[in-house]
Amino acid sequence: MTSETPPPVDPTxxxxxxxxxxxxxxxxxxxxxEPLRPxxxxxxxxxxxxxxxxxxxxxxxxxxxxxxxxxxxxxxxxMQRFGIEQRLxxxxxxxxxxxxxxxLAALAAGKxxxxxxxxxxPLISDPGYKLVRSAVGEGHAVHAIPGPSAVLAGLVExxxxxxxxxxxxxxxxxxxxxxxxxxxxxxxxxxIVLFEAPTRLGDCLAxxxxxxxxxxxxxxxxxxxxxxxxxxxxLAELASWAQAATVKGECVILIGPGQALAVDDxxxxxxxxxxxxxxxxxxxxxxxxxxxxxxxxxxxxLAIELNEKKRAKDE
Ligand code: SAM
Numbered sequence: 398m399t400s401e402t403p404p405p406v407d408p409t410x411x412x413x414x415x416x417x418x419x420x421x422x423x424x425x426x427x428x429x430x431e432p433l434r435p436x437x438x439x440x441x442x443x444x445x446x447x448x449x450x451x452x453x454x455x456x457x458x459x460x461x462x463x464x465x466x467x468x469x470x471x472x473x474x475x476m477q478r479f480g481i482e483q484r485l486x487x488x489x490x491x492x493x494x495x496x497x498x499x500x501l502a503a504l505a506a507g508k509x510x511x512x513x514x515x516x517x518x519p520l521i522s523d524p525g526y527k528l529v530r531s532a533v534g535e536g537h538a539v540h541a542i543p544g545p546s547a548v549l550a551g552l553v554e555x556x557x558x559x560x561x562x563x564x565x566x567x568x569x570x571x572x573x574x575x576x577x578x579x580x581x582x583x584x585x586x587x588x589i590v591l592f593e594a595p596t597r598l599g600d601c602l603a604x605x606x607x608x609x610x611x612x613x614x615x616x617x618x619x620x621x622x623x624x625x626x627x628x629x630x631x632l633a634e635l636a637s638w639a640q641a642a643t644v645k646g647e648c649v650i651l652i653g654p655g656q657a658l659a660v661d662d663x664x665x666x667x668x669x670x671x672x673x674x675x676x677x678x679x680x681x682x683x684x685x686x687x688x689x690x691x692x693x694x695x696x697x698x699l700a701i702e703l704n705e706k707k708r709a710k711d712e
Contacts, residue, residue, distance in 0.1 A: 441544030445622035461511040504537040551617035551649035561587030579608040599640035606632035613653035619646040
């Protein structure tokens with residue numbers, strides 16, 4: 398009689414899923430038990446889909462001596478979802494000056510301090526930069542726990558070039574200053590990534606279209622959420638769409654690089670006016686030439702003319 402080994406049986410789909418769940422649970426168990434080095438941890442959290450939390454984010458939030466967040470009510474939802482019971486403290490623009498020395502003292506005492514924002518990666522249009530600068534200055538360890546980021550999620554699904562990009566945060570809310578800022582961004586060679594509130598989206602896109610002209614662009618809305626959408630078109634097309642529709646939810650605007658844009662004199666003068674208020678003709682011309690990527694001589698001549706006009710007006 399021969400005893401044959403039965404052929405291996407392929408796991409069923411349910412068994413496969415159980416295996417993944419078990420391995421993830423093992424991984425986090427193992428990491429929760431490991432010692433965590435003291436220091437400041439910048440922990441990225443989901444931008445809409447709670448399943449985007451990372452294992453390391455859960456470990457750091459569980460092991461931290463202190464967790465600082467922008468809005469405790471907002472962060473509590475995340476903590477409760479994963480059963481994390483650590484105390485939350487606020488760190489936001491209104492109390493940062495007062496709280497920062499306390500956080501630095503905790504770091505000096507060898508504590509583990511985590512900083513999270515309402516959503517996404519801290520410091521990216523969110524509080525934390527000055528804290529990190531001070532922590533680095535005082536020689537404390539600073540660790541990034543990477544994860545969700547509206548900038549990168551929008552960029553990678555936009556279909557626009559990713560080899561070079563420039564994140565410019567939120568543009569100014571008023572059209573005049575916003576257009577000046579857009580002029581400054583016009584010569585950037587890569588994809589431009591912006592944040593914008595849905596209520597300002599139409600007006601912002603209209604200004605972008607006016608200054609930057611025909612460029613491919615994308616509005617990535619409600620990234621990672623069930624009703625995520627990605628609108629693609631030229632800036633002018635997207636401006637018409639956003640001005641006609643009631644756009645709701647959080648948005649990232651992404652603008653593809655244009656043809657090497659000819660910056661006209663009016664655009665240079667617009668930026669020069671502000672620069673001339675702050676410094677001499679020579680300094681203003683040098684700064685504006687560099688910012689707009691145009692020859693210094695041309696800007697200098699325009700600055701002289703502008704300055705003379707200004708002086709004549711003042712007399
Ligand atoms: N630090 C965050 C990050 O790393 O994603 C960004 C914080 S900033 C205060 C908030 C802005 O990010 C929103 O106004 C919106 O422009 C963008 N944003 C955040 N979540 C988003 C989402 N799920 N979809 C699209 N844009 C989002």
